[in-house]
Amino acid sequence: MTAGQTQEPEAGRETASGSRRPGFAAELFLGRMRTDLLTLPEGDPRRLGPAEEAFLARLRDFCEKDVDSAAIEREDRVPDAVIEGLKDIGALSIRLPSRYGGLGLSSLCYLRALMITSTTHPALSELLAAHQAIGLAQPLLLFGTEEQKQEFLPRCVREISAFALTEADIGNDPYRMRTTAVYDPASDSYVLDGVKTWTTNGVVADLLVVMAVVPAADGGEGRMTAFVVEAGSPGVTVEHRNTFLGLRGLENGCIRLHQVAVPARNRIGAEGEGLDIALAAQDTGRLSLPAACSAAAKWSLKIARQWSVARVQFGRPIGRHDAVAGKVSFIAATAFALEAMVEVIARRAETGDTDTRLDAELAKLFASEQACVIADELVQIRGGRGYETADSAVRRGERGIPVEQLLRDVRVGRIFDGSSEALRTFLAHDLLESHRPAPKEQEREAPRTGGPSYGHGGALDAHLGFVERICRRLAGELGRVAAGPAARLDERQRFLGRIVDIGAELYAMTVSCVYARALDGVDGPPGELADAFCRHARLRVGELLDRLDNNTDEADREVTGRVLDGRYAWLEDGVVDPSVDGAWIAEPDPGPSTAANLRRIVRPTGTDTSQAPDPAMRRSG
Numbered sequence: 211m212t213a214g215q216t217q218e219p220e221a222g223r224e225t226a227s228g229s230r231r232p233g234f235a236a237e238l239f240l241g242r243m244r245t246d247l248l249t250l251p252e253g254d255p256r257r258l259g260p261a262e263e264a265f266l267a268r269l270r271d272f273c274e275k276d277v278d279s280a281a282i283e284r285e286d287r288v289p290d291a292v293i294e295g296l297k298d299i300g301a302l303s304i305r306l307p308s309r310y311g312g313l314g315l316s317s318l319c320y321l322r323a324l325m326i327t328s329t330t331h332p333a334l335s336e337l338l339a340a341h342q343a344i345g346l347a348q349p350l351l352l353f354g355t356e357e358q359k360q361e362f363l364p365r366c367v368r369e370i371s372a373f374a375l376t377e378a379d380i381g382n383d384p385y386r387m388r389t390t391a392v393y394d395p396a397s398d399s400y401v402l403d404g405v406k407t408w409t410t411n412g413v414v415a416d417l418l419v420v421m422a423v424v425p426a427a428d429g430g431e432g433r434m435t436a437f438v439v440e441a442g443s444p445g446v447t448v449e450h451r452n453t454f455l456g457l458r459g460l461e462n463g464c465i466r467l468h469q470v471a472v473p474a475r476n477r478i479g480a481e482g483e484g485l486d487i488a489l490a491a492q493d494t495g496r497l498s499l500p501a502a503c504s505a506a507a508k509w510s511l512k513i514a515r516q517w518s519v520a521r522v523q524f525g526r527p528i529g530r531h532d533a534v535a536g537k538v539s540f541i542a543a544t545a546f547a548l549e550a551m552v553e554v555i556a557r558r559a560e561t562g563d564t565d566t567r568l569d570a571e572l573a574k575l576f577a578s579e580q581a582c583v584i585a586d587e588l589v590q591i592r593g594g595r596g597y598e599t600a601d602s603a604v605r606r607g608e609r610g611i612p613v614e615q616l617l618r619d620v621r622v623g624r625i626f627d628g629s630s631e632a633l634r635t636f637l638a639h640d641l642l643e644s645h646r647p648a649p650k651e652q653e654r655e656a657p658r659t660g661g662p663s664y665g666h667g668g669a670l671d672a673h674l675g676f677v678e679r680i681c682r683r684l685a686g687e688l689g690r691v692a693a694g695p696a697a698r699l700d701e702r703q704r705f706l707g708r709i710v711d712i713g714a715e716l717y718a719m720t721v722s723c724v725y726a727r728a729l730d731g732v733d734g735p736p737g738e739l740a741d742a743f744c745r746h747a748r749l750r751v752g753e754l755l756d757r758l759d760n761n762t763d764e765a766d767r768e769v770t771g772r773v774l775d776g777r778y779a780w781l782e783d784g785v786v787d788p789s790v791d792g793a794w795i796a797e798p799d800p801g802p803s804t805a806a807n808l809r810r811i812v813r814p815t816g817t818d819t820s821q822a823p824d825p826a827m828r829r830s831g
Contacts, residue, residue, distance in 0.1 A: 333459030343495025
């Protein structure tokens with residue numbers, strides 16, 4: 211496959227079987243460091259095809275000239291003109307196959323686009339990602355019929371979609387879903403009722419993917435099912451536009467569905483396949499957040515470098531002071547590692563022959579955690595100016611650098627798309643399953659190290675040797691836990707979480723070395739950054755390894771039990787609670803909406819809504 215080309219996403223259904231090669235992460239936790247599974251193409255791995263480079267240049271030009279990011283932050287709204295401009299460029303259909311009107315570009319191009327838009331303002335990248343990664347296009351490409359694709363995918367070029375899954379009492383547990391879909395044979399349709407609490411793009415969506423439970427006919431458990439719902443259908447009401455700590459301009463809404471009639475032909479997949487559809491959509495879009503985190507780290511490096519030179523204290527630039535130098539080094543090294551993760555995993559996922567689900571989940575976990583540390587360190591480097599808003603700095607006559615905004619915006623990464631705690635638990639569960647004894651016919655031989663010998667020697671080979679030694683130890687730890695009593699696993703979440711975190715560090719070390727070698731001689735000395743990152747990571751791994759045996763887990767569970775029982779409630783005296791009275795978890799009242807519909811229709815006057823992107827921006831074929 212040449213740069214600038216991509217396999218059609220529909221192929222995902224066929225290659226999602228066990229016929230695909232295991233990903234590097236899966237092998238790593240089995241004690242096998244197979245760097246052959248991270249092979250990059252010859253030449254500069256950052257180079258894309260001409261159509262993709264042209265699209266990204268056009269997108270960057272638009273963001274730099276036509277988007278007022280300060281206004282979005284100030285007004286908590288992305289203007290209609292900006293959204294329409296993104297549509298004109300084709301930014302809503304980057305990966306959509308050209309036969310449906312999209313640009314048909316690669317996943318890596320899509321991730322690069324998110325990096326451009328997220329650093330312009332994260333509300334833009336969230337708009338694009340919610341539409342393309344988990345919105346209507348991806349579920350239809352993976353599970354839809356050809357008739358559904360022909361009907362809805364061309365609309366995704368200019369119409370915005372949203373994925374309505376979350377409810378007030380779901381969190382990370384989709385089995386608590388209460389939205390129902392009751393089949394009416396007389397009209398061959400389903401009637402949907404329920405309330406979706408946090409739906410990104412829900413306020414501006416034209417099309418919704420709604421997850422609902424079809425009651426079981428035999429009185430058993432309901433079957434979670436996915437439906438395409440027109441956002442303007444009778445009974446669909448956007449009751450509330452949610453606001454958050456960060457991500458101002460995000461069109462996230464609370465949507466009520468009351469007696470919404472949906473034709474049976476709008477059901478995606480079979481009844482009961484809803485969770486599979488939701489997970490598959492998440493898997494394909496899992497790298498969206500790491501891409502945004504990588505972009506945040508790259509921007510942080512630029513600001514840290516420039517400020518550490520410009521700011522002089524005690525007779526020299528602050529970057530020359532040891533206390534600040536450590537922070538700058540950390541930001542630079544980690545920014546390189548995050549870029550490496552996104553670039554390497556995206557390239558491997560694009561081939562379609564490797565199961566990169568676990569790789570992407572590790573990347574999401576690692577990137578979201580590290581981005582928060584980077585943002586916090588950047589605030590510290592900037593001092594009082596880091597805590598001040600960019601708007602305030604401008605009014606004082608200084609450059610407006612939105613560092614405090616970065617801190618607020620990246621924080622959600624540890625929550626969105628699966629919280630860090632939930633991801634560690636889910637990953638640990640899958641890893642333990644891979645270590646349980648398999649039937650003889652399923653056992654297979656695999657090399658302990660399938661990676662080629664680079665033959666370079668030096669620091670990077672030493673770091674890779676460290677990765678190989680530690681991954682074998684992790685495999686041993688997981689094997690012992692898997693062979694033990696399953697009943698105690700809920701009491702070992704932090705222990706298993708540390709193993710996952712160690713694996714994420716080892717993964718980041720490996721892709722950094724692989725990426726650095728691929729860039730050797732292309733653009734400066736990337737090996738120095740890979741070496742710096744690996745040195746930092748080895749220290750963190752050492753601490754985590756030590757805490758596998760030396761920890762306070764059992765004592766913490768005992769203390770927490772007493773806290774929950776109220777034994778230490780006296781410690782809460784002497785303060786004022788500013789919280790507003792209300793239910794901890796609001797139970798939605800059934801029935802029709804009594805609120806005004808806050809749905810925002812993005813339509814410029816006189817615009818043909820069927821307009822497609824400039825054909826010159828599409829990949830041929």
